[in-house]
Amino acid sequence: MPCNCSWASRACGRADGSACWQSCCGPNGEVRTRKPRPPPKHSVCLFVLRWGDWPPWAPLLLRTMELNPTIRFLLMGDAAPSAASWPSNCAFHHVSLRMLLQRARSALGAAPSSLPVAGSASKVSDLKPMLAHLYPELLQGCDFWGWMQEDQLLGDLRAFLDEPLLSNHDVISPLPAPLWHAGPFMVLRHTKPIDALYRRSTQWRAVLAAPAYLAFDEWWGASLKDHMPKVMITMILMASDEL
Numbered sequence: 001m002p003c004n005c006s007w008a009s010r011a012c013g014r015a016d017g018s019a020c021w022q023s024c025c026g027p028n029g030e031v032r033t034r035k036p037r038p039p040p041k042h043s044v045c046l047f048v049l050r051w052g053d054w055p056p057w058a059p060l061l062l063r064t065m066e067l068n069p070t071i072r073f074l075l076m077g078d079a080a081p082s083a084a085s086w087p088s089n090c091a092f093h094h095v096s097l098r099m100l101l102q103r104a105r106s107a108l109g110a111a112p113s114s115l116p117v118a119g120s121a122s123k124v125s126d127l128k129p130m131l132a133h134l135y136p137e138l139l140q141g142c143d144f145w146g147w148m149q150e151d152q153l154l155g156d157l158r159a160f161l162d163e164p165l166l167s168n169h170d171v172i173s174p175l176p177a178p179l180w181h182a183g184p185f186m187v188l189r190h191t192k193p194i195d196a197l198y199r200r201s202t203q204w205r206a207v208l209a210a211p212a213y214l215a216f217d218e219w220w221g222a223s224l225k226d227h228m229p230k231v232m233i234t235m236i237l238m239a240s241d242e243l
Contacts, residue, residue, distance in 0.1 A: 040158065042166040044187065045072040045142035047131055049124055050150050051097060051117045057153070062161050063206035064154035071157055074138050093138065100124070100134075108135050110208045125183055126207050126216040132188075132195035139190055146172075146187035156233050161187060170194050171232065175219070180232035183217040200234070201226040 055061075058081035065073045066087035073090040075081070095103075097115045104111035108130060112232045115123045128147050132139060139145050144166060148154075152158040165172065171194065173180050174188040188194050198204050198216075207216045215221030219229040 016019045037095065037158065040070050041163055042143040043072065043141060044146070044157075044161060044166075045074055045139055045190075046145070046187075047135075047147040048073060048075045048126070048150055049128070049147070050075070050077040050081075051115075052078070054079070055150060058150065059083050061150060061153060062087055062090060065111075068154055068157045071161075072142065074135075076135075084185070093135075095170065098179075100127075104130075104208065105136055106213065108208060110205055112209060112211045114211060116211075116213070122233045123211070123213045125218075126210075126214055128183065128186070128217045129198035130204075130208075142170075144187050144188050147185070149184045164176075171197075173232075178204050178233055179219040179229050181217065181219065181228040183215070186217075197231055199230065201228065203227075 054077075062081065062083045063074075065071070066089065069089050071089060075090060076095050077092075077093045078094065078096050080094070095182050097117070101111045101115060104127065112123060117124055127134065131147065132145055144161075161172070166202075170189040170191075171180075173182055174185050175182045188197070201216075203224055204216070207224070214224055214227075216224060216227050216229065221227045224230075
């Protein structure tokens, strides 16, 4: 059967696109079926944080999440995105900014006076490395946790987050050395030492209390000397010295 590579559901030959990740197009337009993967050994849970209106492509975002059925998505904000049908592997957690501030004060001992979320200067992003300590109850049963952004449409995450990668790494970043840490997407092993990586920064308390976004989660935070990429570099250098 010929396939149309411009639209995955047609290439799969199923109207609902349910087998999109099991087939691909060959050089002559034929369908080439990949052997089904065995059930994953490691569970992965990803936070998606959004306050205010969700973007107009949110239904498509949810569909790409649905097509990653072995990943658990934890959507959080003050209003759920609209969807014709809600994926079974997605959960929306209603959290107001006031509730998030209260959780930060109780779980971490400090919080800014407010959480601006306008544009790219979202103070909430500074809290991403701290999410395992902020909401540990949401990560029960998760071997790995992390975050992604609502402006990403997903491909086959398990093609990248495969068992060899998860078995041999504690922190997975889309950025190469020496950046190591990214605000848009990260995956971390759910263990006490890795959950607490942000505490290796000498500035994490100052970041938590500051009213403005300081790009703690990013490599380009010029106002910080000890952001998360620096924490990662320090850890890697320490590990190298021990070898």
